[in-house]
Amino acid sequence: MSDTSEKERPEKGQPRRRQARGERRIAQLLAAAAQVFCTTGYTAASTNAIAREAGVSPGTLYQFFPNKEAIAIELGERLVHEMREAYGEALAPVAPATPLEEAVGAAVDRFMAFNTEHPVFFALMHGPDMPGGITEAHDQLHATLVGRIEGLLASLMPGASPADVTRTAHVCLGIYKAGLELVLAHEGAERAAYVQEVKDVLVRYLGPLVGDRLGRT
Amino acid sequence: MSDTSEKERPEKGQPRRRQARGERRIAQLLAAAAQVFCTTGYTAASTNAIAREAGVSPGTLYQFFPNKEAIAIELGERLVHEMREAYGEALAPVAPATPLEEAVGAAVDRFMAFNTEHPVFFALMHGPDMPGGITEAHDQLHATLVGRIEGLLASLMPGASPADVTRTAHVCLGIYKAGLELVLAHEGAERAAYVQEVKDVLVRYLGPLVGDRLGRT
DNA sequence: GACAAACGCGAGTGGTCGCTCGCATTCTGG
DNA sequence: CCAGAATGCGAGCGACCACTCGCGTTTGTC
Numbered sequence: 001m002s003d004t005s006e007k008e009r010p011e012k013g014q015p016r017r018r019q020a021r022g023e024r025r026i027a028q029l030l031a032a033a034a035q036v037f038c039t040t041g042y043t044a045a046s047t048n049a050i051a052r053e054a055g056v057s058p059g060t061l062y063q064f065f066p067n068k069e070a071i072a073i074e075l076g077e078r079l080v081h082e083m084r085e086a087y088g089e090a091l092a093p094v095a096p097a098t099p100l101e102e103a104v105g106a107a108v109d110r111f112m113a114f115n116t117e118h119p120v121f122f123a124l125m126h127g128p129d130m131p132g133g134i135t136e137a138h139d140q141l142h143a144t145l146v147g148r149i150e151g152l153l154a155s156l157m158p159g160a161s162p163a164d165v166t167r168t169a170h171v172c173l174g175i176y177k178a179g180l181e182l183v184l185a186h187e188g189a190e191r192a193a194y195v196q197e198v199k200d201v202l203v204r205y206l207g208p209l210v211g212d213r214l215g216r217t
Numbered sequence: 218m219s220d221t222s223e224k225e226r227p228e229k230g231q232p233r234r235r236q237a238r239g240e241r242r243i244a245q246l247l248a249a250a251a252q253v254f255c256t257t258g259y260t261a262a263s264t265n266a267i268a269r270e271a272g273v274s275p276g277t278l279y280q281f282f283p284n285k286e287a288i289a290i291e292l293g294e295r296l297v298h299e300m301r302e303a304y305g306e307a308l309a310p311v312a313p314a315t316p317l318e319e320a321v322g323a324a325v326d327r328f329m330a331f332n333t334e335h336p337v338f339f340a341l342m343h344g345p346d347m348p349g350g351i352t353e354a355h356d357q358l359h360a361t362l363v364g365r366i367e368g369l370l371a372s373l374m375p376g377a378s379p380a381d382v383t384r385t386a387h388v389c390l391g392i393y394k395a396g397l398e399l400v401l402a403h404e405g406a407e408r409a410a411y412v413q414e415v416k417d418v419l420v421r422y423l424g425p426l427v428g429d430r431l432g433r434t
Numbered sequence: 435g436a437c438a439a440a441c442g443c444g445a446g447t448g449g450t451c452g453c454t455c456g457c458a459t460t461c462t463g464g
Numbered sequence: 465c466c467a468g469a470a471t472g473c474g475a476g477c478g479a480c481c482a483c484t485c486g487c488g489t490t491t492g493t494c
Contacts, residue, residue, distance in 0.1 A: 019469095022470070041345050046450080047451075048451075059453090059472070061453095128258050170399055171414045171418065178391035179388075194387075200422065204425065205422070235440080239441070274442065275484095276483090279484075280441065280442075285483090438493090439490105440489105443487090449483105451478105455476085461468105461471080
């Protein structure tokens with residue numbers, strides 16, 4: 001019943017005990033993969049290129065990842081884990097008296113900060129060339145985000161049908177993703193201006209829907 | 218000096234006289250390529266798969282196209298040609314007294330009709346996995362569209378700086394592309410509802426910018 | 435009908451890529 | 465210090481893919 005004491009995974013056939021060196025190599029390889037995925041996309045990225053970027057041999061790469069897809073999966077999982085922390089704070093606490101502009105502005109700022117800090121995320125989610133496993137994970141995350149937005153909108157749009165709320169949530173996310181693409185394509189002041197545009201689009205889109213509740217006076 | 222009489226292209230080394238059969242095969246191959254590109258994307262699409270879809274041999278395909286990229290290029294050029302006709306009418310004539318809602322609604326309807334009729338277009342423009350030549354053509358078209366929208370906005374936003382107009386045009390196009398993705402992902406009534414949402418987003422976004430000029434009373 | 439050119443085929447070629455294998459090196463527990 | 469495991473290597477294997485080549489068939493022209 002009780003294991004020895006160290007980290008063990010009785011569920012998997014091979015627990016694959018790692019040394020500290022191994023964990024370092026994994027982080028190194030994931031960073032290299034992020035770099036390569038960002039510049040060339042997933043399909044065009046070769047495992048040999050990732051290994052070269054990390055400064056190791058192809059064989060070493062396959063010591064830690066069973067195949068190319070697993071690299072992207074693991075990278076995605078770590079990003080989602082990081083994101084859940086940032087987004088839990090970004091979307092969950094919708095104070096009842098918060099003006100719409102503030103709520104949208106804060107959420108957009110948090111999302112934009114995360115995405116500009118981890119451009120791989122956009123590359124992985126946006127590519128239409130992902131194999132099954134990644135698309136699956138992406139859809140799951142997408143559904144989670146839409147659910148969160150639905151939760152916020154439901155309290156703002158009391159008279160709307162569930163289908164309307166869902167549709168509105170999808171539109172909001174679509175607007176954000178389109179804005180993100182524009183934001184990532186610019187730098188400095190221009191980038192900040194585009195961030196403001198995204199906020200404006202969302203506020204003006206949602207303003208009439210939420211009625212007088214949280215809209216502008 | 219004088220050529221025989223038939224159609225000849227002195228500019229190119231090989232005029233490559235075509236028979237009617239050849240033109241038919243080209244159309245057939247482009248249709249097959251559109252189908253395959255739509256389902257698998259450009260990079261994942263194999264030339265052998267395109268030839269199989271068209272019911273011909275790989276050798277026959279290469280009788281009419283020098284390489285895989287040329288297929289996408291030619292397909293893109295024909296689509297752009299078709300689009301220019303539809304879009305010339307969709308964007309050019311901005312009647313001075315047209316309400317904003319009508320102008321946006323008409324433009325969105327035309328664009329959506331074209332894109333739902335030719336889903337390949339979205340697949341080719343949206344993929345981040347295209348080789349140089351296609352990206353180049355895409356950027357050119359993108360710039361053309363932005364220029365058109367800028368022209369429309371310039372007359373609606375007299376007080377705005379050129380940079381503001383350009384940014385607004387990019388945002389409009391981004392909104393449209395995001396909406397297109399949502400529209401293509403749904404069918405029937407849901408699709409129509411999303412089309413309406415796109416119009417609403419654009420009208421509410423542009424409304425405050427154009428002032429009292431063409432906005433709602 | 436005869437000649438040439440366009441068309442059509444499909445096995446084959448060179449190259450790339452994901453991934454493996456055998457072996458050397460480094461770490462860890464006893 | 466010494467088995468044994470984890471780590472590291474890089475040449476190489478099999479598969480796939482864009483593309484070619486030689487040869488047979490159809491079509492247009494005189």
